[in-house]
Amino acid sequence: MTLKDDLEQWRKKLNAVLDEGDALHERVADLEKENALLQERLMNGDKTDGFEAVTKIYDEGYHICPANFGRTRDEECLFCLNFLLHKGKKDV
Numbered sequence: 001m002t003l004k005d006d007l008e009q010w011r012k013k014l015n016a017v018l019d020e021g022d023a024l025h026e027r028v029a030d031l032e033k034e035n036a037l038l039q040e041r042l043m044n045g046d047k048t049d050g051f052e053a054v055t056k057i058y059d060e061g062y063h064i065c066p067a068n069f070g071r072t073r074d075e076e077c078l079f080c081l082n083f084l085l086h087k088g089k090k091d092v
């Protein structure tokens with residue numbers, strides 16, 4: 001393998017890393033937007049009916065439990081459900 005081949009391989013690897021960095025940058029930007037939206041909705045919800053707003057956020061597929069707050073949820077979460085159950089009883 002020549003020095004030129006080495007350099008070419010190194011350049012390909014560098015480009016791959018740069019592409020990965022761009023993808024990560026986009027992902028972070030998306031998550032920041034999503035987080036800002038959720039926070040805004042939670043704040044606005046608190047002014048009207050916080051419990052209803054939090055329930056809606058959970059129903060839309062996000063965690064509302066402190067450990068995973070704002071993260072997407074693929075299945076039911078016992079911590080979230082426990083929070084909703086507890087909060088619901090307290091408010092009624």
Ligand SMILES: [Zn+2]
Binds near residue numbers: 063
């Ligand atoms: Zn949860």
